[in-house]
Structure formats: structure tokens, C-alpha cells
Amino acid sequence: MNFKEFEQCGLKRSLDLLSGKWKPLILHHLFQEKEIRFIELWRKMPRVSKKVLVEQLQQMQEHHIIERIELKGFPPQVYYRLHQDTEPLGPALQILDGWGKNR
Template identity: 40%
Template sequence: MSSGYVGDSPCSAVSTLQVLSGKWKWLILYHLFQHPSLRFSELMRSIPGITQRVLTKQLRELEDEGIVERTVYPEIPPRVEYAITPYGQSLRPILDLMHAWGIEHLRRKAEREEQGSPP
């Protein structure tokens, strides 16, 4: 009988969180879901506070997982664009749910603060 485990993880949500861990990955995905593709510089401008080094690292990790694809166009200077893969599109409902939950959480938090209750 199968234990329900995949690899060493007792919970498949852990696997999802490991793939998407990183301070900036959800913001990168958010912006890529808004556009068919974005250049590196466009992503940099869209995410204030992220460094070039960190954006490069996070994009490589998302690319390694098959969530983001990198396309290099043979132009001078070279043009590189990033886009969500069809597999990466499967994360859209998760991102939408997290967004909706975050809005509700912030609303509830603001209500508690208005009432003088601890956060």
C-alpha cells in the first residue's frame, strides 16, 4: 500500500512551496501573467527593490522548474524575453486564490485595528 508520500515530502504542498520559495518569485509570476512576455529590464522596472543578481537567480530557478521560458532573439544587441510556460500557467489559480486571500486578510486586519483589537 502506498504511503501517499512523493519523495521525502509527506505533503505535496511542501513541494509547491519549495519550488516557489523566494521573496520575489510570486511578484515575477504576477507580472509575467499580466503580459505575454517581458524583457529582463521590464521586469526589473516592474519590481522595485529587486536587484539584477536576484532577478537573474529567481528567473533561472523558475526556468529550471519549467515554469518560465527564456527566449533569446538573434539580434544585435541580443533581445531576451521571459514568458510563462503552459505548465507555469497551471499556477494561475493558486496565485489568484492567494491574491483573494491576501485582500480578505488585509481587510480583516484593518477592521481589527479600527476596533482596537490586537492584530
């Protein structure tokens, strides 16, 4: 295998995009709740700083894994939801979730 093939390995790419300290949990919540407010999400993960949570969310947006919806008004309201492209992952993530519980 050469470097090109390395770069093209879809599995590598997927796992890179989905892993990270908090991304699996974010996914977990978004698959459950469809749409969630920033502050709610933050409260569900008490051990993350806002900064880190924001970073993870921004990266996931860039990679089209989630969408950010900002509503006018006060106090600010920002919702996050899964990007449409991420839906096909549902079955895969469910298998992984089950598998991960037994170790």
C-alpha cells in the same frame, strides 16, 4: 509521517518552488503580461539587483515554471514567459492573491 512522506508532500514542493523573495512578483507580472523582457521586468522591481533577479529567473527556468526566449541581434533581447506547465496554477494563484490582500 516519515521522511519519505515529507518529501512527497506536493503542497510543500509547490510552495517551495513558488516562494522566494521575488518569485511571487515575477509570477504576478507574467500572468498579467504573458511575455516580458528582462530589462522591463527589472524596472518594474526597482529594489532588486540584476544579480538576484537573474538568480530567481534561472531557478524558475530549472523548475519549468517559466521559459526564456533569447532573440538574436543587438541590443540583446531576452523574453520570459510562463511555462505551459504553470498554467493550471492560474486559479490557485488567484485565490491566494485575493486571500493575501486581506491581511
